Amino acid sequence: MKNRTLAYSLIISGLLSASCICSGAGTSGAAAPAGTQETQTPEKVGDIVEFDKTIHNFGDVMLSDGALSCTFTMKNISDKPVVIYNVVTSCGCTDVKWTREPVLPGKTGTISAVYTNDEGPYPFDKSLTAYISGIGRPVILRIRGIAHEKQLSLEELYPERLLAAGVKSLELKCGNIEQGGSRSDEVNIANLSGSPVKVTFTDVTPGLSLDISPDPIPARSTAVLRFTVTAQKGVWGRNLYYATPVIDGKPAGRQFAVQAFTKENFSGLTAAQKAAGARPVFETNTCTTGKLKQGEKAVADFTFTNAGKDDFVIYKADIDWPKATATLPGNIKSGYDGTVRITVDTSGMPKGEMLVTATMTTNSPSRPIVNLFVTGWIE
16 A cells, blocks of 8 residues: 655644645744866766866956867777767857777877857867767767956966965855766866975865866966865765865965755666656646745645656755755655655745746656756845
8 A cells, every 4th residue: 555645735833624735833932367278187988988178167268359169089999980970069169070990999089169259258168078979868069168358367366265376256066976987177276476386285174176277376376276076975965075275384274165955866777777867747847836934944745756667866955955854764665655754944045936947866767857946025
């Protein structure tokens, strides 16, 4: 017999009443151009190809520099010829050319891009989506930089001081990572002093690695800070990884915080195994609580059925409001129901429209990420 639960409920001081969407409860509670920066660490894509880089950072450039060009080199590391079928750019401001003939084992091909650099004095981040034989999903290459209209000093370009060094921001993002995998990105770091500076790191969170090139950083120059997050077993969802820079042997007194999101890896499953995997079917993904007084608590229940054959597991729930919590069910067997309860403490929440998002990381091949929304109005 199915373990049925109520889809919706409204809890107000212990009394039940209907809500239009799902359960919601109110309970009182207390630019100078820095030159082209390139990553030289090869990046493998499966066991098929290896790119010399997947990100090309032009750094700080001037609009007067005109069009900017770069090349990604791809090596065939498989035992069969590889073909670049197509490369699609994210906007008409980027022109792309690629090797058209098959790339033999051990040989290389290229993908070259030219960015017009005429979109104004703003940061730019463009993607090249490459479709390559033998690889089940497209390979994303990126070109990025910041265009300036007038010359800026290093101090203006890199305002976050780390003793003799400077960066644009201490908050970095690494994107999504699958279990068993890793993801890298890079930013520039400047030497603001008149002599070479050596940068190392201490108090580094497990799973995070950082390196700088060139090292030491020449006087009044920039280097590439490359950071890599490797998925750690049992670590799921959104997490922060920290590292304290050490400048010429002295801790900078500030930390880098690298954000990454880890989800399940289904690449080893067959199509049949994926089809038979857990599959949560939620009756709704949005709960409307109605009007709440600031400081009240909203309780939202989201009921679902596991329509897959495997047990359904929610590894973690990340919520974008710090005073919200999630109560998660245990393993839900095939055909059974479960409920996710989100409790939102509205203390300190600004008046007006409320939107709280709970992002759940799961073991479902069809729904590895599930977003649930709690909405309302704070009076």
